[in-house]
Amino acid sequence: MKHIFIFLMLSGVLKISAAQWSQFRGPNGTGKTDANLPLALGEGKNVKWKTPMAGKAWSSPVVWGNQIWFTNAEPDGHKLWAVCLDASTGKVLHNKLVFEIAKPQKSPVAMNSYASPTPVIEAGRVYVSFGAHGNACLDTQTAKVIWQRQDEQLYCDHFRLPASSPILHGDTLILQFDGADKQFVVGLNKKDGKTKWLHKRAFAFGTDNGDRKKAYGTPSLIATGDRVQLITPAAVATEALDPNTGKLLWTVRTGGMNASGLPQFAHGLVFINNGMGGMSAIRPNKKGDLDAVWSARRNIAKKSSMLVHGDYIYMVADNGIATCLEAKTGKSIWSERLNAGEFAASPILCGDRIYCFSIKGDTVVFSAKPEFKILARGKYEAGFMATPAVTGNALILRTKTAVYRVEGK
Numbered sequence: 478m479k480h481i482f483i484f485l486m487l488s489g490v491l492k493i494s495a496a497q498w499s500q501f502r503g504p505n506g507t508g509k510t511d512a513n514l515p516l517a518l519g520e521g522k523n524v525k526w527k528t529p530m531a532g533k534a535w536s537s538p539v540v541w542g543n544q545i546w547f548t549n550a551e552p553d554g555h556k557l558w559a560v561c562l563d564a565s566t567g568k569v570l571h572n573k574l575v576f577e578i579a580k581p582q583k584s585p586v587a588m589n590s591y592a593s594p595t596p597v598i599e600a601g602r603v604y605v606s607f608g609a610h611g612n613a614c615l616d617t618q619t620a621k622v623i624w625q626r627q628d629e630q631l632y633c634d635h636f637r638l639p640a641s642s643p644i645l646h647g648d649t650l651i652l653q654f655d656g657a658d659k660q661f662v663v664g665l666n667k668k669d670g671k672t673k674w675l676h677k678r679a680f681a682f683g684t685d686n687g688d689r690k691k692a693y694g695t696p697s698l699i700a701t702g703d704r705v706q707l708i709t710p711a712a713v714a715t716e717a718l719d720p721n722t723g724k725l726l727w728t729v730r731t732g733g734m735n736a737s738g739l740p741q742f743a744h745g746l747v748f749i750n751n752g753m754g755g756m757s758a759i760r761p762n763k764k765g766d767l768d769a770v771w772s773a774r775r776n777i778a779k780k781s782s783m784l785v786h787g788d789y790i791y792m793v794a795d796n797g798i799a800t801c802l803e804a805k806t807g808k809s810i811w812s813e814r815l816n817a818g819e820f821a822a823s824p825i826l827c828g829d830r831i832y833c834f835s836i837k838g839d840t841v842v843f844s845a846k847p848e849f850k851i852l853a854r855g856k857y858e859a860g861f862m863a864t865p866a867v868t869g870n871a872l873i874l875r876t877k878t879a880v881y882r883v884e885g886k
Contacts, residue, residue: 498540498866498873501595501642502823506697506739508784509826513870515885516830518840519855525871525882526567530560534592535640535821535862538873538880540564541598544617545866545873545880548605554581554591554638559605559615564868567882571620576611576627582635589638590862593693597643597650604650604667608639612652614670624670633659640693640737646707646720649673651696655711655736657687662696662709662716664723674723680714680730689713692752693737699747701761708747708761710736715749717761729767731757739782739823741790744804746770748790752779758807771807776800781864782823784831786845793820793833801847813849815841823864834861838876857881 502508515523533552538545543565549558555578561571581591594606602623606612609632613625633656641653650667654660660678665671682690694710698720707720712734717726735752742748742761750756756777757769776798783792789810790802797817801810817839824833826845830852833841840855859876866873871884 497542497598498538498868499599500539500597500644501537501695502739502782502864503825503867506644506695507741508782508823508864510867512827512867513885514827514830514832514867514872515883516842516853517855518842518853518883520857522855523883523885525884528562528567528569528880529878530875530880532558532592533590533877535590536592537595537864538866538875539596539598539603540866540868540873541600541617544570545868546596546598546603546617547863547875547880548592548594548596548607550590550592550607554578554610557592557607557610559596559603559620561617561620562880564873564882567880573615573620575605575613575615575622575625576607578610581610582638584636584638586637589640591638593638593640595642597645599645602667604643604645606639606641606643606652608635608641609633609654609656610639612643612670614667626665626670630672630675631663633657634687636688636691642695644696644698646698646705649720651707651720653692653694653696653709655690655692655694657691660690660711662718662723664720676718676723676725678711679716679725680728682713689734692735695737695739697740697742699742699761701742701745706761708740708742708749710738710740710749710751712736715740715759727761727764727767729757729759729769731755731769735779737780738778741783741785743785746804748783748785748804750777750779750783750792754779754794756807773802773807773809775809776812780821784824784826784845786826789845789847791824791831791845793824795819795821797835799833799843799849801849810847811849815843815851817841817854822861825865825867832865832872834865834874836860836862
């Protein structure tokens with residue numbers, strides 16, 4: 478009976494919303510799709526519809542059925558929305574004002590937005606997070622708020638605004654709050670929003686500087702051995718928790734601050750990049766304090782997440798240098814400049830093509846192979862901060878000013 482339970486538990490992780498683009502970076506957060514996406518991208522190329530979108534918000538779209546959801550915000554953070562578009566037409570179905578904030582947290586820099594966390598969606602419900610400013614569950618048909626949380630337990634000083642996206646595990650909604658003052662991971666009952674467990678970061682940061690304690694990481698779920706592990710990157714270190722209880726499983730010092738990349742799992746290794754340009758590979762087969770199998774610091778993405786394809790890791794650093802590493806060893810295979818400016822959005826993998834989207838609006842498609850080759854380039858009117866979504870054979874792109882459906886004939 479125990480073996481049957483373990484099989485079902487692991488299967489649940491591997492098949493999370495496999496038919497939908499339900500969370501940040503799609504099914505299981507891998508950034509991969511089997512769709513037949515167009516190669517020609519750019520303003521006016523293969524654009525089925527374009528919907529202008531006011532506000533300043535970097536959350537990525539998520540898709541369920543014929544609905545596209547994302548969050549939006551006023552540039553000053555006083556009003557926070559959940560937005561739903563018709564996937565076929567781009568028509569706005571819902572523009573729900575979820576929270577009005579009298580005194581939003583301030584940021585010393587303009588890079589981030591008040592609506593950067595990507596929602597997570599399932600049949601009938603979408604869960605939106607604005608970090609310490611509020612978290613809520615909405616009915617996808619009516620946009621009615623089912624529950625919401627704006628309380629001291631789910632509060633931290635983000636210092637540079639929130640960006641950690643929620644994920645789902647069974648009946649639990651999981652969020653990370655790594656602020657300058659408090660750092661914790663919390664599991665909420667997705668039905669009513671009540672706290673099921675809360676884990677305070679259990680390692681020493683080695684500093685009293687709150688700016689060096691903050692992070693923007695989105696957790697990931699991996700299935701290994703006889704258990705499911707919740708990988709939660711923070712500043713200085715990464716912790717693995719039991720997603721059902723929040724119990725600490727292991728800790729590894731991954732260094733840096735501002736971690737935002739979504740951890741990946743392949744070849745028995747967890748790959749983690751931090752916001753200071755460092756990367757670690759960890760073998761998650763023990764409890765307690767672990768050491769990295771290998772680490773790297775050359776041309777590592779600070780903001781965006783990596784892709785693992787076959788025996789290789791691919792990523793695009795903030796400065797626009799694309800890199801290919803050997804996954805098992807960390808050996809550098811190649812690093813090439815894309816000549817498209819800076820990048821923040823995460824790349825996505827379609828077959829053996831990698832699609833990249835720059836802050837100034839350039840798109841670059843290159844081969845996911847150990848030999849570097851650019852396949853196509855394009856240009857949009859506004860730049861990209863949000864990572865694209867996929868539905869059917871279409872890309873759902875969100876620039877700073879509009880949302881597009883891009884699909885070949």
